[in-house]
Ligand SMILES: O=C(O)CCC(=O)C(=O)O
């Protein structure tokens with residue numbers, strides 16, 4: 001095993017990356033980012049440019065969001081929406097054949113649906129979110145949208161830093177993005193409830209998986225441990241919350257477009273312990289989308305040889321528990337995403353994408369659960 005295998009997740013200080021910091025500090029940040037991209041696939045970002053008061057306000061809303069009456073939550077059920085945005089009840093998805101013991105709201109960055117009949121169906125996936133009634137949770141939407149705005153600005157800035165860290169010009173990844181007003185990203189608010197017992201059927205918060213895009217920005221919104229990340233030799237490394245930081249991790253599309261130089265790293269969440277003193281874990285993953293019309297296999301990056309060499313030094317992955325599969329070889333990015341959503345949320349597909357539903361479920365029967373990853 002090479003010594004690039006990791007035993008802990010690096011912490012990067014965002015303030016070192018600013019154009020007003022010294023060239024030495026900036027260089028240090030970029031070399032730490034290069035290590036995180038190639039050898040780890042995960043990092044903590046301290047001093048992020050996201051207002052701590054917005055983060056604190058948002059965190060205080062989450063328990064209230066999940067304790068809304070069940071019928072109010074069900075009014076926002078995802079199958080109302082051709083955009084796969086809305087509420088999913090506890091246990092709606094499986095990963096590796098086991099139930100993911102979590103409940104969630106999927107929201108998008110604000111976006112009107114721009115799809116017109118006759119255009120590719122993937123364009124229909126981007127559209128407005130469903131929010132609970134303002135009276136039920138006053139101010140939530142405003143706070144959440146302020147958060148989304150700041151996190152998506154950070155993501156755009158981070159993409160430029162990643163590009164530099166990979167030895168490309170600052171805009172080396174720009175062709176995968178459109179202007180901010182033409183893009184939509186997905187942000188979930190997730191509750192991992194206290195399981196009724198410690199048996200295997202409820203201890204999987206979410207099973208081992210890779211994220212699918214370029215970049216995820218995760219806020220661990222309660223003090224629980226539970227998130228784990230798999231290193232090159234297959235050991236599970238804890239990634240507990242560190243106050244004032246985000247986790248950033250890289251996904252399959254970036255791994256593919258860099259021919260495996262960047263790591264999409266397998267990760268999972270263990271449910272909180274069962275018992276009377278335990279409380280639910282909360283998290284907010286933001287999945288920064290790429291454009292919908294990119295055929296990734298034709299867009300492989302032209303990386304400098306001294307950077308490509310770092311992949312050999314790292315070596316290959318020995319073991320992984322993750323299984324998810326994405327068709328970046330054959331499908332445009334929007335279809336990869338839509339197909340993933342169809343598998344995760346077949347009820348939405350049955351209602352809004354009947355042809356696709358038939359392709360994935362030829363016997364026409366709606367499965368009791370979707371396959372999350
Ligand atoms: O809840 C977490 O901390 C991670 C969630 C996650 O990995 C995902 O939703 O893709």
Ligand SMILES: [Fe+2]
Nearest residue numbers: 209210211267
């Ligand atoms: Fe994930």
